[in-house]
Amino acid sequence: MRKADLLNAPIARVVSLMGHTDSLCIGDAGLPVPDGVERIDLAVSTGLPGFLDVLPAVLGELFVERAAIAQELSDGQPAFHAKLLRQLRNLEQAQGNSITVTTVPHEEFKRLTRSSKAVIRTGEFTPYANILLYSGVPF
Template sequence: MRKAVLLNAPIARAVALMGHTDTLCIGDAGLPIPAGPERIDLAVTQGLPAFLDVLEATTGELFVERVTVAEELRDTQPALYEQIRNLLAALQDLQGNTIAIDHVPHETFKVQTARSRAVVRTGDVTPYANIILHSGVTFG
């Protein structure tokens, strides 16, 4: 059994296959998933698993260089947005880098998910609880 925090095999596999600038999307239960990326469906019931729990476990494995979120998340879900910023701040300290946050319209965000290596669907039903993680490198 792996010693790492992330026990979900499909997510761990997707992270292991990522190179610099590859992306992984974590989304709420309603985010449309395009045909291209691998679909990793974790949704069990409304709210389970929660978006933040999946994000925290995934960033325990992935070196994050930057993230993309919808402007609507920042504008309509300020408490969740602040929780994400706090998680990223702690991750920056752990990784020793600065993690940029890109804000795009939700429609643009949905288009960008098509370039992700995988899209992880959570059971979260909070509107705009979606993020694209951009992989960095642990050296240099």
């Protein structure tokens, strides 16, 4: 049995297979998953599990170099956006690197998910609560 905190086997598998600059998406309940991209569906019911509950488990396993979020999240959900950025800043300190966070229009974000290794679907019902995490290397 793994000693790590992340217990979800499909997520652990995808993270283990990722290379430098590969992306992994964590999305809300409504984010469409493009054909051909693996869907890891964690959604149980409205709000369960929440995006901000799933994110730290993934961040504990993945060395993140950069991230992308939808502009609409920062515009329409400022409190949620602040919590998300706080988690990324904490990760920077833990990893000892700077994480570039870019914002793109939501339609562009959805296009970017086409090249993700997987989309993790949460039960989050906060509009635009989605992130693309790009893997880096810890050396």
